[in-house]
Amino acid sequence: xxxxVLLQDLTRAFGxxxxxxGLSIEMAPGELxxxxxxxxxxxxxxxxxxxxxxxxxxxxxxxxxxxISSVPASRRDMGMVFQSYSLFPNMPALDNVAxxxxxxxxxxxxxxxxxxxxxDMVGLAPQARQYPHQLSGGQQQRVALARxxxxxxxxxxxxxxxxxLDAKVRLQLREQIRTLQQRLGTTTLxxxxxxxxxxxxxxxxxxxxxxxxxxxAAPDELYTDPATAFVAEFVxxxxxxxxxxxxxxxxxxxxxxxxxxxxxxxxxxxxxxxRPEGLTLEVAENGNGIVTTRTFLGSVTRVGVQLSGDVAVxxxxxxxxxxxxxxxxxxxVSLPGQPVLVATRLVS
Amino acid sequence: MAALGTSSRATAWRWTILIVAAVYFLLPLWAAxxxxxxxxxxxxxxxxxxxxxxxxxxxxxxxxxxxxxxxxLPTTVYVHLRLPKLRRLLEGITILPIVIPxxxxxxxxxxxxxxxxxxxxxxxxxxxxxxxMPFTYRALDAGLRALDLKTIVEASNSLGAGWLSTLWRVxxxxxxxxxxxxxxxxxxxxxxxxxxxxxxxxxxxxxWIYVNxxxxxxxxxAASLLALFVTWIFLLGITVIGTRQSRKTGGGAVTLFxxxxxxxxxx
Numbered sequence: 001x002x003x004x005v006l007l008q009d010l011t012r013a014f015g016x017x018x019x020x021x022g023l024s025i026e027m028a029p030g031e032l033x034x035x036x037x038x039x040x041x042x043x044x045x046x047x048x049x050x051x052x053x054x055x056x057x058x059x060x061x062x063x064x065x066x067x068i069s070s071v072p073a074s075r076r077d078m079g080m081v082f083q084s085y086s087l088f089p090n091m092p093a094l095d096n097v098a099x100x101x102x103x104x105x106x107x108x109x110x111x112x113x114x115x116x117x118x119x120d121m122v123g124l125a126p127q128a129r130q131y132p133h134q135l136s137g138g139q140q141q142r143v144a145l146a147r148x149x150x151x152x153x154x155x156x157x158x159x160x161x162x163x164x165l166d167a168k169v170r171l172q173l174r175e176q177i178r179t180l181q182q183r184l185g186t187t188t189l190x191x192x193x194x195x196x197x198x199x200x201x202x203x204x205x206x207x208x209x210x211x212x213x214x215x216x217a218a219p220d221e222l223y224t225d226p227a228t229a230f231v232a233e234f235v236x237x238x239x240x241x242x243x244x245x246x247x248x249x250x251x252x253x254x255x256x257x258x259x260x261x262x263x264x265x266x267x268x269x270x271x272x273x274x275r276p277e278g279l280t281l282e283v284a285e286n287g288n289g290i291v292t293t294r295t296f297l298g299s300v301t302r303v304g305v306q307l308s309g310d311v312a313v314x315x316x317x318x319x320x321x322x323x324x325x326x327x328x329x330x331x332x333v334s335l336p337g338q339p340v341l342v343a344t345r346l347v348s
Numbered sequence: 349m350a351a352l353g354t355s356s357r358a359t360a361w362r363w364t365i366l367i368v369a370a371v372y373f374l375l376p377l378w379a380a381x382x383x384x385x386x387x388x389x390x391x392x393x394x395x396x397x398x399x400x401x402x403x404x405x406x407x408x409x410x411x412x413x414x415x416x417x418x419x420x421l422p423t424t425v426y427v428h429l430r431l432p433k434l435r436r437l438l439e440g441i442t443i444l445p446i447v448i449p450x451x452x453x454x455x456x457x458x459x460x461x462x463x464x465x466x467x468x469x470x471x472x473x474x475x476x477x478x479x480x481m482p483f484t485y486r487a488l489d490a491g492l493r494a495l496d497l498k499t500i501v502e503a504s505n506s507l508g509a510g511w512l513s514t515l516w517r518v519x520x521x522x523x524x525x526x527x528x529x530x531x532x533x534x535x536x537x538x539x540x541x542x543x544x545x546x547x548x549x550x551x552x553x554x555x556w557i558y559v560n561x562x563x564x565x566x567x568x569x570a571a572s573l574l575a576l577f578v579t580w581i582f583l584l585g586i587t588v589i590g591t592r593q594s595r596k597t598g599g600g601a602v603t604l605f606x607x608x609x610x611x612x613x614x615x
Contacts, residue, residue, distance in 0.1 A: 052505075073502070073505040088522065099504075099509075103509045
């Protein structure tokens with residue numbers, strides 16, 4: 001069964017803080033949408049409203065076109081995996097997974113079979129009889145995932161399920177969740193503050209800021225074509241280089257004048273936003289910068305350059321061509337010819 | 349060599365302290381046993397009032413424990429989940445029965461209690477509920493603190509469990525140690541309480557022992573010892589059962605002072 005979800009103009013205030021300020025998202029059946037944003041941006045509130053643990057002040061949540069705002073959490077048929085370990089400590093893994101089926105009055109042998117199948121699916125069949133305290137953090141979250149999927153939820157809700165785990169486990173589990181989600185075709189809402197997680201797992205990523213959606217797009221589009229300066233800086237690494245807006249609508253920085261795309265601030269003093277791989281770097285006798293750091297990242301090397309006027313930028317170069325770029329080297333950094341994003345200059 | 353010397357000195361100290369403590373606690377018991385004589389134990393059971401007073405005390409213990417838990421469990425869970433700011437206030441309120449002297453409490457209760465209650469032992473049970481509240485609240489509070497209550501309740505809800513199922517299938521089993529502690533403390537309190545029972549003119553077991561000591565010293569001492577052993581065996585049983593359960597779910601041994609299972613988080 002496939003489920004579409006529609007979040008319609010949700011608002012929610014806690015005291016004077018507006019956690020959600022008119023959030024609308026449409027999720028296609030089987031889609032994995034990640035909500036990404038800094039803490040306090042409202043992403044968790046949105047997820048909890050969908051789950052039924054919070055109520056929106058205005059707006060509604062539609063599942064397959066039906067408003068579920070008045071349906072209690074226990075009747076929403078939504079599987080949820082929480083940030084903190086949420087397994088019931090008094091039950092072994094198998095009983096944890098079978099709990100939702102028991103609540104649905106499924107017969108004992110049938111639910112045991114199904115729970116065993118799900119544990120097998122997350123690769124934990126041998127751990128079926130173990131209690132949560134005997135499992136590692138990663139195993140606990142996999143059991144929690146199996147438990148959430150056991151009820152064949154209409155929607156799967158993931159509330160930063162990987163953030164308590166260490167890096168290696170996180171990476172494995174990321175792939176496992178995505179594979180399972182695609183195989184089962186469960187519409188999934190995934191909340192995270194980890195951009196790498198969001199970009200690598202989601203069909204679409206919604207970047208949130210102060211209770212609003214800044215942009216929702218496919219990961220590659222978000223990275224290469226950010227709609228706003230906030231998205232540009234939140235996703236990936238972004239350099240800010242001081243520039244001057246020209247009456248022609250172009251911007252001048254680092255000695256060259258290039259076209260501007262997207263929003264244009266009113267001031268003429270702006271910052272140009274360019275990714276490390278978007279800048280050109282050459283060794284030059286009397287260049288505009290001095291190399292300060294060099295970080296080997298595998299196929300590319302990230303070079304830190306101090307420009308005049310106390311501006312520091314990072315530039316990515318193929319590692320094979322970076323031998324001469326040691327600290328102290330004089331270099332010339334320039335803008336590419338493509339249109340760039342600009343933002344109001346930050347006064348530091 | 350120096351290290352060995354230190355450690356053997358420490359061991360010597362440990363034994364000294366242990367022996368002194370053992371003498372301090374066991375000598376009176378031994379003396380009481382000598383004084384009463386083994387034969388007195390046989391006659392205790394036949395003494396008039398023994399069975400009745402013991403039965404009354406046990407009944408009071410059971411009613412008190414059940415009523416206290418029935419009242420305090422939902423209250424504590426609710427406060428933890430929905431009104432965490434009130435936790436301090438509740439803590440303050442629950443300390444009152446300990447701070448206020450029993451005499452003051454019972455005189456106040458007798459002055460205002462409705463007549464139909466005064467004539468039953470239920471009144472005493474209700475007063476004991478008030479006395480048992482601090483222990484029960486503290487035990488439950490610590491038990492709930494050890495759980496990630498909000499997450500567990502929400503997980504249970506999202507899996508389709510309503511409030512009753514959540515309380516019954518998820519919270520109660522996880523609060524077993526806390527409930528056992530509450531039970532142990534309540535029962536011990538009821539079995540030992542004297543002031544209120546005697547002022548309320550009920551012959552509970554402690555009152556009966558006191559009254560009997562006026563007539564037959566030996567029998568009353570034997571009864572005290574018997575009460576002590578019975579209580580001790582009862583508490584031992586609870587801690588053994590509690591520990592077995594707690595080990596299964598990752599907690600440590602349950603002692604009379606354990607109020608919550610040990611932290612069980614791993615990575």
